[in-house]
Amino acid sequence: QIRRKQYLFALQIKRDLAEERLTCSDNTAALLVSHLLQSEIGDFDESEDREHLKTNQYLPNQERIEGKILEFHRKHVGQTPAESDFQVLEIARKLEMYGIRFHLASDREGTKINLAVSHMGVLVFQGNTKINTFNWSKVRKLSFKRKRFLIKLHPEVCGPYQDTLEFLLGSRDECKNFWKICVEYHTFFRLFDQPKPKAKAVFFTRGSSFRYSGRTQKQLWVIVLDALSLKPFSFFFHSIFLFSSHPGIPVDHPQLSSLMLKSPLGLNPAFQVNLNAAGQGSSPLLSPVLSDAGGARIEEDDEMKRKRYPTDKAYFIAKEILATERTYLKDLEVITVWFRSAVIKENAMPEGLMTLLFSNIDPIYEFHRGFLKEIEQRLSLWEGKTNAHVKGDYQRIGDVMLRNMRTLKEFTSYLQKHDEVLTELEKATKRLKKLETVYKEFELQKVCYLPLNTFLLKPIQRLMHYKLILARLCKHYTAEHRDFADCRNALKEVTEMTSRLQHSLIRLENFQKLTELQHDLIGIDNLTAPGREFIREGCLYKLTKKGLQQRMFFLFSDMLLYTSKGVTGTNQFKIHGHLPLHGMLVEESENEWAVPHCFTIYSAQKTIVVAASTRLEMGKWMEDLNMAIEMAKKSTEKSDMLLENSVCNRSSDEVSLEQESEDDIHSSRSSLDRQSHHRANTTMHVCWYRNTSVSMTDHSVAVENQLSGYLLRKFKNSNGWQKLWVVFTNFCLFFYKTHQDDYPLASLPLLGYAVSSPVEADGIQKDYVFKLQFKSHVYFFRAESKYTFER
Structure with missing residues (x-):
């Protein structure tokens, strides 16, 4: 009976393909037709296949992709008609548009x-x-x-x-x-x-x-x-x-x-x-309460769910896969849906760049839609309350991960092109004013909650997340556990991919950071010059004739940049000076200037005295500066030409205490009309307002620790708990009403915050609660399990 129904459903899919009612990529269509061929005429025979395709029209554009159909059919040798029909159904059900009728x-x-x-x-x-x-x-x-x-x-x-x-x-x-x-x-x-x-x-x-x-x-x-x-x-x-x-x-x-x-x-x-x-x-899951009213009700519901759901650590690890996959898919939609719509509406992107960008990310997006559906189905079965005697078959995730990690390997060629995509997109935005305008305006939309090119790195970064999550599963399981072998094999598959893409990811993350800074800094060109590496950005106090003045500093592999007094009207910073690293010397000088956490930077151009907010910050800056200076000494290429092409030179006296004029500080105002307003929650701006710094190493660690999920939030002086979907990425918490929302309601940058457990004076009598505090700002968050709390 089931076989008969599968056959009938396969016939329906065959008809939908012929009538163009099932929207999918050419590769997917070719794969579906290849399984239909295997079901109807058996194993691959090129002459028989071509003759059959001549007399049977599976697709309106069948001739164009006939080669792909034959290539896929060649791989199905030995597959029975029943297995072929089942594969047709498995592929179709993962498609975003399966069952959608316009x-x-x-x-x-x-x-x-x-x-x-x-x-x-x-x-x-x-x-x-x-x-x-x-x-x-x-x-x-x-x-x-x-x-x-x-x-x-x-x-x-x-x-x-x-x-x-x-x-x-x-x-x-x-x-x-x-x-x-x-x-x-x-x-x-x-x-x-x-x-x-x-x-x-x-x-x-x-x-x-x-x-x-x-x-x-x-x-x-x-x-x-x-x-x-x-x-x-x-x-x-x-x-x-x-x-x-x-x-x-x-x-x-x-x-x-x-x-x-x-x-x-x-x-x-x-x-x-x-x-x-x-x-x-x-449903409280779909419509959580955002105000304090109703907090007790959510609290009671959460207690009931906690008792009903599985308590195995593996379940919560699998739930982390589901939660982060939902966020990852939303991140892909920023490019595949929202940005595509913006550039098409304004006709702002050349056809060649459109093809390069979307032909590389659309197949990845389509794959992950199907992958997410599989994870959702498995977690639903895992949480099921009926059939306790067979439920154990569903209490695992390794088989789903292994099957999809093997499929994902086929997309490695797309991931390897992301370097070219980022580079060409940056070149085009510099060359085409219309595209630059659309790009900047899109970054101001609520849906684009991070710098736009950050979303292009997500596919490769997601592989790193799979690797870390699978490693945790393997560590949790014993070797005899029925899910251990699948998890270990899935880990091997994803490790193979990450090893091939690791160097590319490091290069892309550096390029992305340089382009982000290029957009947010005034007075510098060609910051993305080949060979330049970002090392650290942050706030230091520069000693001038007026005393200590707050400045933003940016350390690269060949130079140190610093800005004028503060943020311009467009939330950008104006570059005030630059120091090449060749010949630079850094010395601690607290005793000489009687300023806490103070050190002196000697360079060929000038000498400046700066102070950090804490001794820890001073140590970080001095360590990175000394490391960068040593790297610059070993470099065989001279950076003089690089600096001349990058930074607009200023004539200045080579003195340790520099006088800055207000005219110089505000000299960029004439260009403000040409600049679109930038968002103020980038790490650069948070470092400025929180008086701290961030290194490229910190960025890499943050990428590995991205999280998503529902948390209960409580303010210091409130009584109720609010259930929110929370995304932790880019040193920031983003709050949504549900995981289905397209953009966050609010955000909380975490640089400068301290995380701890509540003390008795806080009056929090609940499990799995952590406390975030910056000065007088205090938030409490409650997780659903010990695993989620520790993560």
């Missing part, structure tokens, strides 16, 4: 768009690019009137403005059909039990008589767990969801048609459905 519509401005519905909510596409998602938890009511489809949002989502969104479909019937599909999806995926039929009115009724009839996802979950073993379950469960919730899909095959739901049609002119059914409030 409905042509337009918005209030008349812009042509596509509407679709999925398990998460109502989706809005422009072409094949998703531009918005209205999650079920944010939607209060769906209705339609004639050709107008209306989405009413909860007040906390939209605020006092535009609580109703309106879309225009082609006809009343199309609008009604789409509304009915939305009702069925919402009922199926959001409710625990099927809704009870309403009592019939005695005389007449208003509104729709349409109600979803059938089991919900929760009910099917219990039934399937009881009936199916692991392998057939992993596909069939997913497939039955998709087809049972797509009654609008036309299917000619009579056996497939019999699987579809039949729904009565109403005749009233206006219908509406309230999405908050009685007793079905929004």
Whole structure:
């Protein structure tokens, strides 16, 4: 019975490919067709394959990728028809657009768009690019009137403005059909039990008589767990969801048609459905409380969940994989969705650069969408409350990791091109004013919460995260554990990839940091010159005739830069001076100048005296300066030409105490009109306001310790706890309402903060709580487990 259903679903996918209803890359389409060939004609035979492809049209553009189809088919030798059909289904279910059916519509401005519905909510596409998602938890009511489809949002989502969104479909019937599909999806995926039929009115009724009839996802979950073993379950469960919730899909095959739901049609002119059914409030996971009110309720819910969920450390390690994968996918969307939309809208990027950028990152994004779905499914099974006797089969993650790490190796060639992508993008932004403007304006959008080119490093950095997480799993497991072998083999696979890409990552992280500084500094050109390495940035006090003045210093492998007094009107710093490292000498000079934590920098150009905020900071600067000076001595290349091409030279007296004029400090004001405003939460700005410094080594360690997950937050003087999705990256905590949000509500830069456990005076009587404090600013965060707390 299961084999028959798999075959029917494979036929549906075959038809979707032929009718261009399944959106995917050429590589994926070729792979799907190759498995269909294996199922239909058996093992590879080039002449037979070509003849079969001539007489059977699997794809509209089949001839263009015929070579890829044959190449993939060659690898399937020995695969049975059943195995081939199963592979077709496994590949299809991981695709972002699998099960998505477009409905042509337009918005209030008349812009042509596509509407679709999925398990998460109502989706809005422009072409094949998703531009918005209205999650079920944010939607209060769906209705339609004639050709107008209306989405009413909860007040906390939209605020006092535009609580109703309106879309225009082609006809009343199309609008009604789409509304009915939305009702069925919402009922199926959001409710625990099927809704009870309403009592019939005695005389007449208003509104729709349409109600979803059938089991919900929760009910099917219990039934399937009881009936199916692991392998057939992993596909069939997913497939039955998709087809049972797509009654609008036309299917000619009579056996497939019999699987579809039949729904009565109403005749009233206006219908509406309230999405908050009685007793079905929004999930606390999807709609956590942001205000202090309700903190106790979240606290009680969290206690109940903690008792119900598994307590094995491996479960929480797997949960970390899931949480960080969700954040990683959102980071990829900054490039693949948001930035792409920005450059297409303004037609700002050359076609060649567009192809280079998106052809390298789109396949990676598509792979990780499928990978995330697998992890989510496995964690859901791990947390399942039924079938305790078979649940153990799901309480592991190594098999999922091993399978996907092997697949990920095929994308190494894409990752190796990221160096070229970053370089070409930087060149283009310097050359094309329009692209530069779009780039800078995009970095100011909420969704771009980090410097834009930081997101291009995420794919390689993610491999490092997999390596560290798998190493923790292997360390936790005993050699006899059933998951140990898969985790160890997955670790070997990812270690092989990271070894090949490690040198490239170091170079890319240095280049990314140099370009970030190039954008945020005024008075310097060509900071990204080949051979230059970033070492440290931070705040020091420079001794002038007016006394100690706060300055920003930037140490590179060939020079030391320092800025004027403070931040300009565009949140940038103006370079005031530079010192080459060749011939430089650094000496501690606290006794000479009677200034705490003071040291003197002697160079061929001038001598300056600076002081750090603490002895520890002074030690860091002196150590890095001495190391950089020694490296410069050993360098065979002279950096004089490099400096002349990089920094605008100033004529100055070679004195230890330098007088700076206000005219010089504000000389960059004339260029402010040409500069877009930069965000003020980069490490440079945080170092300035927190009076500290950060090295490239610190950046590398921070990359290894990126985290995501739900935490409970409490302020020093508040009573309740707030549940927030928290992302820790780039020395900063970013706070979201849920993991599905596209941009953070707020951020907390952590440089200068101290982390500790609460003391008795804090009055925190809870487990797994840590305290963050900077001067009088105090925050408490509560984790769900000992493992998460220690991480």
